[in-house]
Amino acid sequence: MSTFQELGLNDDLLHAITDLGFEKPSEVQEKAIPILLESETDLVALAQTGTGKTAAFGFPMLEKIDVDSRTTQGLILSPTRELCLQITNEMKQYGKYCKGLNVVAIYGGSSITDQAREVKRGAQIIVATPGRMKDMISRRLVDISKIQYSVLDEADEMLNMGFKEDITDILSHTPDDKNTWLFSATMPREVATIAKKFMHDPQEITVGNKNESTSQVSHEYYLVNARDRYQALKRLSDANPDIFSVVFCRTKRDTQKVAEQLIEDGYSAGALHGDLSQNQRDLVMTSFRKKQIQTLVATDVAARGIDVDDITHVINYQLPDEIETYTHRSGRTGRAGKTGVSMVIVSKSEVRKIKSIERIIKKQFEKKDIPDGADICEVQLMSLANKIHNTEVNHEIDKHLSNINELFVDTDKDELIKKFFSVEFTRFYNYYQKSKNLNVSESSSDREGGRDFSRGGKNSTRYFINVGGKDGFDWMKLKDFLKEQLNLGRDDVFKVETKDSFSFFNTENELKEKVLAHFTDFKHEGRFVNVEVSENRGGGGRRDRRGGGRRDGKSGGRRSDRKGGSGNRSDRRRSEGKSSSSRRSENKSSDFGASRPRRSRR
Numbered sequence: 001m002s003t004f005q006e007l008g009l010n011d012d013l014l015h016a017i018t019d020l021g022f023e024k025p026s027e028v029q030e031k032a033i034p035i036l037l038e039s040e041t042d043l044v045a046l047a048q049t050g051t052g053k054t055a056a057f058g059f060p061m062l063e064k065i066d067v068d069s070r071t072t073q074g075l076i077l078s079p080t081r082e083l084c085l086q087i088t089n090e091m092k093q094y095g096k097y098c099k100g101l102n103v104v105a106i107y108g109g110s111s112i113t114d115q116a117r118e119v120k121r122g123a124q125i126i127v128a129t130p131g132r133m134k135d136m137i138s139r140r141l142v143d144i145s146k147i148q149y150s151v152l153d154e155a156d157e158m159l160n161m162g163f164k165e166d167i168t169d170i171l172s173h174t175p176d177d178k179n180t181w182l183f184s185a186t187m188p189r190e191v192a193t194i195a196k197k198f199m200h201d202p203q204e205i206t207v208g209n210k211n212e213s214t215s216q217v218s219h220e221y222y223l224v225n226a227r228d229r230y231q232a233l234k235r236l237s238d239a240n241p242d243i244f245s246v247v248f249c250r251t252k253r254d255t256q257k258v259a260e261q262l263i264e265d266g267y268s269a270g271a272l273h274g275d276l277s278q279n280q281r282d283l284v285m286t287s288f289r290k291k292q293i294q295t296l297v298a299t300d301v302a303a304r305g306i307d308v309d310d311i312t313h314v315i316n317y318q319l320p321d322e323i324e325t326y327t328h329r330s331g332r333t334g335r336a337g338k339t340g341v342s343m344v345i346v347s348k349s350e351v352r353k354i355k356s357i358e359r360i361i362k363k364q365f366e367k368k369d370i371p372d373g374a375d376i377c378e379v380q381l382m383s384l385a386n387k388i389h390n391t392e393v394n395h396e397i398d399k400h401l402s403n404i405n406e407l408f409v410d411t412d413k414d415e416l417i418k419k420f421f422s423v424e425f426t427r428f429y430n431y432y433q434k435s436k437n438l439n440v441s442e443s444s445s446d447r448e449g450g451r452d453f454s455r456g457g458k459n460s461t462r463y464f465i466n467v468g469g470k471d472g473f474d475w476m477k478l479k480d481f482l483k484e485q486l487n488l489g490r491d492d493v494f495k496v497e498t499k500d501s502f503s504f505f506n507t508e509n510e511l512k513e514k515v516l517a518h519f520t521d522f523k524h525e526g527r528f529v530n531v532e533v534s535e536n537r538g539g540g541g542r543r544d545r546r547g548g549g550r551r552d553g554k555s556g557g558r559r560s561d562r563k564g565g566s567g568n569r570s571d572r573r574r575s576e577g578k579s580s581s582s583r584r585s586e587n588k589s590s591d592f593g594a595s596r597p598r599r600s601r602r
């Protein structure tokens with residue numbers, strides 16, 4: 001692994017790189033930068049979103065252009081306004097020590113005269129969306145006849161969005177001897193055609209496998225009745241208290257409807273689709289970036305621009321019409337070295353599509369069950385407990401302590417804890433108490449549907465363990481870790497489910513003593529790892545509890561844990577009102593039948 005210095009970048013860029021805190025080049029940067037610096041060549045680079053492509057073409061372009069000249073020398077085409085602004089911003093940061101540099105963004109929905117004025121002042125680099133660019137060329141507001149470097153960023157997305165003709169038109173106004181650098185996550189036929197048509201002998205680099213979906217993303221699907229989609233969505237959100245997600249719908253109408261319904265049900269959600277004004281879209285995106293919105297409901301087209309790094313989950317509320325689009329959706333998570341989960345809610349008639357997607361992304365889906373009420377209550381309760389545990393004490397309370405103590409003088413600790421938790425928890429618990437099982441089995445002969453539901457009945461034990469995603473575990477890593485620790489075989493640990501700061505898993509009952517003994521006073525990487533039998537699922541499999549019999553006496557969790565905040569989400573605030581959508585849903589379909597109690601608003 002080389003350093004940025006070794007790649008041959010100049011001091012101005014290295015200085016900016018230090019400021020940005022980039023320690024070492026990403027793989028695509030390591031491969032692309034030396035090629036682009038050393039030779040005048042065309043290039044096709046295939047790399048997933050979040051791999052650092054902007055810098056891979058941005059650094060060489062900045063190094064190669066002449067900042068003393070005011071001629072436009074570099075043109076970067078990108079599919080959306082969001083991306084266009086983002087690239088412009090990144091380029092400005094990368095080039096902040098390149099004196100005289102002027103990078104200008106050209107995109108629709110904003111004053112064309114202002115943009116033309118900026119270009120006229122002398123822009124060495126233009127970052128543009130194809131539509132507006134074409135417009136400006138035909139009005140002779142830009143001159144790209146002396147371009148030396150052109151970049152087609154997210155080429156597959158641009159073609160998907162129907163920009164092929166615009167791109168062809170734009171490139172026809174550029175010199176033949178320029179270099180073209182094409183960056184794309186996938187290599188569909190159209191991209192290959194473009195490459196062939198506009199490029200001469202391009203060098204090729206690939207990061208990961210072609211068309212492969214991001215390795216940091218795991219893929220899950222949930223089989224439900226179509227009418228239960230919305231309920232399933234809510235449960236998936238509730239089962240992941242720290243979720244920061246994009247929910248994809250197929251149409252603008254569904255997008256708006258789902259967002260409105262979520263807002264009405266007390267979630268911090270917002271809608272992003274083409275029927276909103278630019279201003280509304282900007283507001284939603286700003287709130288989402290600031291994590292004031294926890295769930296962004298979006299159409300494929302509108303979501304193209306979303307480059308937010310820490311999205312934890314992508315939820316496919318409906319599968320896309322074109323299954324290739326799935327790659328783009330799931331690529332919204334697992335960015336910048338983080339792990340992510342892409343979930344698909346499917347009905348029986350669509351389940352075949354999962355196989356086709358697996359072929360495209362070259363990865364397997366895991367079939368999972370929509371958590372039931374007891375699962376969710378347990379997760380929420382433990383999440384709340386963890387947050388309380390990690391909360392810093394506010395000593396303003398000290399002066400009131402004697403009064404409070406007086407009130408609780410006859411309450412013992414256990415009782416106090418129960419009361420304390422019940423404040424936030426009871427409504428949540430009540431809502432889920434009568435919740436039904438939403439899962440559908442794949443074939444009627446195979447009632448248990450999923451992988452290991454034959455297991456996990458009365459013969460298995462469910463455990464709680466106090467490590468999770470925050471500690472770098474996804475379910476596969478945790479399963480490996482447990483197998484290794486306990487020296488167990490491939491299938492001895494099952495139903496592993498990781499949450500942010502804790503997880504669950506099952507073993508057969510025979511292993512219970514071994515598991516508990518092993519994790520007594522056990523330390524991993526300097527911290528105590530604690531394993532307990534999870535009471536909610538004493539018997540094991542969820543399906544055993546279909547009737548909901550075990551929920552007596554159990555308390556549950558409430559979404560309120562978001563308020564206190566822990567870790568990097570501490571800045572999250574309630575912001576239902578900030579969403580683009582109006583509060584009321586006028587058009588309730590059967591999808592959106594039963595709602596759950598409101599979260600307490602403050």
Ligand code: ADP
Pocket residue numbers: 021022023024025026029047048049050051052053054055307309336
């Ligand atoms: P892509 O275009 O491949 O989707 P981006 O260029 O938008 O990816 O980069 C994703 C994120 O990673 C950005 O926030 C960017 O600032 C950051 N990044 C890029 N290169 C590096 C690096 N070498 N080290 C650390 N972070 C990086």
Ligand code: MG
Pocket residue numbers: 053054153
């Ligand atoms: Mg990019």
